[in-house]
Amino acid sequence: MDSEKKIIFSGIQPSGSLTLGNYIGALRNWSKLQEDYSCYFCVVDLHAITVRQDPAMLRKRCMDTLCLFIASGIDPVENTIFFQSHVSAHAELSWVLSCNTYFGELGRMIQFKEKSQKHSENVNAGLFTYPVLMAADILLYQADLVPVGADQKQHLEIARDLAVRFNNAYSETFKVPEPFISGVGSRIMSLADPTSKMSKSDANENGYILMLDEPDVIARKIKRAVTDSDGVIAYDESRPGIYNLINIMSACSGITPEQIVDTYEGKGYGDFKMAVADSVIACLEPLQKRYNEIRNDKTFINEVMARGDEKAAKAAYKTLNKVYKKVGFAPKSL
Ligand code: TRP
Secondary structure (H helix, E strand, O other): OHHHOEEEEEEEOOOOOOEHHHHHHHHHHHOOOOOOEEEEEEEOHHHHOOOOOOHHHHHHHHHHHHHHHHHOOOOOOOOEEEEHHHOOHHHHHHHHHHOOOOHHHHHOOHHHHHHHHHOOOOOOHHHHHHHHHHHHHHHHOOOOEEEOOHHHHHHHHHHHHHHHHHHHHHOOOOOOOEEEOOOOOOOOEOOOOOOOEOOOOOOOHHHOOEOOOOHHHHHHHHHOOOOOOOOOOOOOOOOHHHHHHHHHHHHHHOOOHHHHHHHHOOOOHHHHHHHHHHHHHHHHHHHHHHHHHHOOOHHHHHHHHHHHHHHHHHHHHHHHHHHHHHHOOOOOOO
16 A cells, blocks of 8 residues: 555755744645655755764754654654664765766756855865765655755756666666645745745854744744834735745744735734744744653654664665666675
């Protein structure tokens, strides 16, 4: 029965604490896919070290991220949730694929260009080959669909190109994945600069709301959110500050942007921001409660890890073994 379901793969880097943007744009939607798809959700820790990480902090964030997956409603039995570094096939397939990837095509990646500017002191080879590892993540599981944000589309294109290229060179091996656009929820933008995406790696902590922020912190950050001097609440894309706050409130409360405008038209930004904050706090409260229940439950977490790693490894090595055979490596004796 399971094998009839289409396969979904997605990942989040444990490179910072997860934000409201991660929840609304990804995790919350992922939790709705579990009935209809066979889902692999991965904490992509190998990707995270393309930027220097503090080891103790990374270790903590890896665990936090796994627990936030579960707290967001992703059932660890129905889905396969796991750490990328626990399944060495990711690194192994990445090598084979990198021998089939051109320097030029990686050099065109917008994210590489941006990240190498931002981290100009550490433009390492991993940052450059990052999309190859991402392709390995996806292709190992024969994923049909990959939920990604707009900023990852170019990387998904490379994954598709590599699948086709390998299949043509060595015969049919990989499923060619499609992007999965869920259609729900708009992009959540930074509170400090509403023209750029809310990001967990933003240096300005007033730009993002963390999934685990306390209510008073959420209220304070929203109060400080950049708006404009028009003083009118309208759903207008050319006024990114207010537009973003309306989107946030709509996503958190389920009320449409039009209804929100109807209710707050003519009211001051102060009142409106308070209402936005209330909706965010209410939306995150059950999740935070669940997180606090499981975060220190070592037995539970170990069980989740063991199950996820095993399920992932089984699927991944099946593909990797095929790949090794097709490229001509000698068969293993065991
Ligand atoms: N690069 C993705 C991001 O930063 C994370 C990621 C890694 C990913 N591997 C993936 C997403 C595979 C989807 C599928 O958002």
